Amino acid sequence: MAGLPLPQAGEAKKAELPSVVVAKDHNAILLHAVDEAAVRAGLSIGLPLANARAICPELTVYDADPAADLKTLNDIADWCDRFTPLVALDAPYGLFLDITGCAHLFGGERALLQIVTGALSRRGFAVSAAIAGTSIAARTLTRTASGKIVADGEEAAAVGPLPVSALGADAAVTTGLRRAGLKTIGDVASRAPHEISARFGAAFTTLLGHALGQGDAPISPRKPLPDYIVEKRFPEPVATDTVIALTLSSLAKMLVAAMDKQGKGARQLEASFFRTDGAVRAIMVETGRPVTRPEMIDRLFRERLDALNDPLDPGFGFDLIRLAAGRTEIVVQQQRDLDATIHDNDELSALIDRIAARIGGKRVVVYLPLESHVPERSALALPAQHHLAAAGAAAWPERVAGEPPLRPLRLFERPEPIKVPFATVPDGPPHQFTWRRAQHDVVRVEGPERIAMEWWKQDGASLTRDYFRVEDAEGQRFWIFRDGLYESELRDEDGKPVPANWYVHGLFA
Template sequence: MSAFSVTPSLKQGRRILSLWLPRLPTDRIKRQRARSGALHDAHRSLIVAAKENNAWQITALNDAAAKLGLEIGMPLANARAVCPDIDVCDADPVADTELLNAIADWCDRFTPLVALDAPHGLFLDITGCTHLFGGEAALMEQLCATLTKQGFIVSAAIAGTSVCARTLSRHKHGRIIAAGDEAKAVKPLPLYPLGADDAIMRGLRRAGLKTIGDVAARGRAEITARFGAAFTALLEAALGQGDSPISPRKPLPDYIVEKRFPEPIATDAVITTTLTSLAGMLIAAMDKQGKGARLLEAAFFRTDGVVRVITAQTGQAVSRVEVVDRLFRERLDAIADPLDPGFGFDMIRLSASHTEVVVQQQSDLDSRARDNDEVIGLVDRLSARIGPRRVFVHLPVDTHIPEREAGPMPAQWGLIEASLAPWPLRIIGEPPLRPLRLFERPEPIDVALAEFPDKPPHAFTWRRINRIVRRAEGPERIAMEWWRSQEPQPTRDYFRIEDDIGQRLWIFRDGLYGEILDKEEKRVDPKWFVHGMFA
């Protein structure tokens, strides 16, 4: 079990591992066929084709097809002429991207800083975490060996900049370059590993420049004037003379603890026990800085490369192990898709992605503090079981439209705001001005023409029941917010009424008699609705 910092060491310098999967589309097809039980001849030529510029061209191929002289970008008709019985599959960039993201999720076991290098590569910032795997060489060997066992062709390199590592991985697998030796390592290489545009590559070849060293020997002003500042920046990053930061796929967690297993685990008892011990380590690490977790994430890494992530949010900063343990027990019991261990988990990680300073309260002097903790704990348990987007509180909205006066918000993030919100005060002894139950949509009622325009109807039909109005108060006139709607909305007149069976309703007339809404003198035909019930 280990906990490690996610802040790189400035003395050590950045270390970037570039991972390249040159046959990703064909490897995906081969793995897909193996899972479905279809027979696949590894020595048979396989290409992936897509329609580009109104012509079918090769976008990917396996080693067997490459040995026949086929290349990416070659027309499909030419490829069939070389090998008539070649296996052709349609390109699926979406599936390739999904697979690359799945591999990136699996690479999180080595470092939380993983970035995509589209279309078939990844960057891993391994600064400060190589000692957990026995050094840079051991880390790269373990990573590549596991991916090879899973059916991928890989090439990797490690250097001080991402562009240098990427250039080396495109040329030869397994290079590890010490800090400061980037220029010496890349100068003998040909130009194609740089990954520059085809137009720039053709210009360099016409100028007689064959290696990266040949280009580096030219003046920077000359290179920039001929090929642009972007290519100059690319060249300097490859030589280790410029910075080339990567963009990690996920935000960096504040705290991370993890446990690796020499033998895969699969039983629920071991999983829950491991989560409890990891929670203790995480809380201890946060407690040193007076922090508590608001967003927790548990990642389960399976031996076959599948990663399952479960998150738990909290209404206030959590600083107790038993609370974290209870939240994840609720999440594991409530997830619709059970946590399938497959052939077992070889690593479990617990991280705190969002932390806050813990505010200590004297619950013995303030009884409300304990009540608040119980309410927040209940909200957290309900959110963990049925989802945080299904437990709401309502906050007041600055508007006079009845159906918009309160807006929903997830309770875990708005419980304190809701308790402190300035809700309208009710005068003691006076009847409520708004109904206790407001309908989601006003329900229409049938009324005869009112005898007086500013009075409610004497009788109406609602929900197939004829009702007689015994008492009424109003009207309360509410004009619609004209700046929120493209079309003019009619004015409403609200009445509080009591019918002959003692039911108290909130009804309104949608529009005034003779009201004009637009310049075309479009008049309103008023209609009546029930909007809520007082009791």
């Protein structure tokens, strides 16, 4: 039977050295966190680093990293989502888990507490946890009575013997309580509330009442509670694509069945994959119309999974897969047998949803007209999933039958400069121009069309543009403009006229 290698003497000695984390506070470097060896050496949080080095010269010092601490706390919160969807941060180091109605799924409150603390301890975290009827009572117990489970109505008896420091109040309040001879929470609770409020403020009185089970402070979950949740737990981790796909399909059927009972469809769906090593991967898709068919949900997630830049990595396997409908709507029943327009709209909406699932919803846009005569500001691009109906009812200017289009089919987001060697002045078009290093000889011209800019937004730029529809010798048609009026009196250093600035703004079909 093979055994683990024992640490060498030097390694054991190094492991016993106290370690602390320091942070700067009011231009002083103070101890921010200490390990058990540092506590045995007489160090405590808040002690200046210079004093700590005097007490323990062999001290190992690390700089605090609040950003990394917050990321780790959020990662742990993601992992805790497998136990309850109501997980809230209690910064800087705590979490609240509302396990109402969830504990029986894990064998009861005691079993759930052991599962959570045991899993985190195996990953190297020092964990202190407790269960109580109020969040403040549970947090108070974690500071001095880890592992305790308190039934509803017994919070006062449970926290009464604890020191006043367990309440987590300001240091000035805790010091004032001790100087007044109130060393335990029970001592403070024995005084009349108006006496405590007069001396230590209403905020502390409220905190004390919540710790005693007299009301509770609401917690703010990190994520809004979905409208519907279905999930599948596996006795053994799964890692194959086939099992994952089959699981998503079965969950989609369960989700649709639950929504159908209330006549609703999903507009936002999220699939969460919980790995055995604690990592969590969430994939979200949105739809333009409420989805009521499981095969559509299955297809959307297949499109999304196939298009991931970072493929879904099961690692050692998933032990939980969850499908949630974050936003739902009531499905309006329509007569679909005789109205072909409704079928066309449904197919278009389904196509947009599939494309959005693959490349992202913000990349599939529709254009709505705006009241502006400036070409680049006369249309607004919006996500097609949410504005498809508005785009269908938009009133665009109608084209005159038999006449060429006034605006190009393709309009550039920003006009691109072109080189014009000469043009008919003062208001004439160019006879030749160079765009993207290609020369174009103009053979046909329509214009000019003068468009005045919005003078209150120009900030010193030109206020007029003269647009021309031009065609070159190869049959290509361009929409070009001269920026500003032609100033023939302007001359360069050699005495030659300074040409106006020309741009190409779009291409006709």
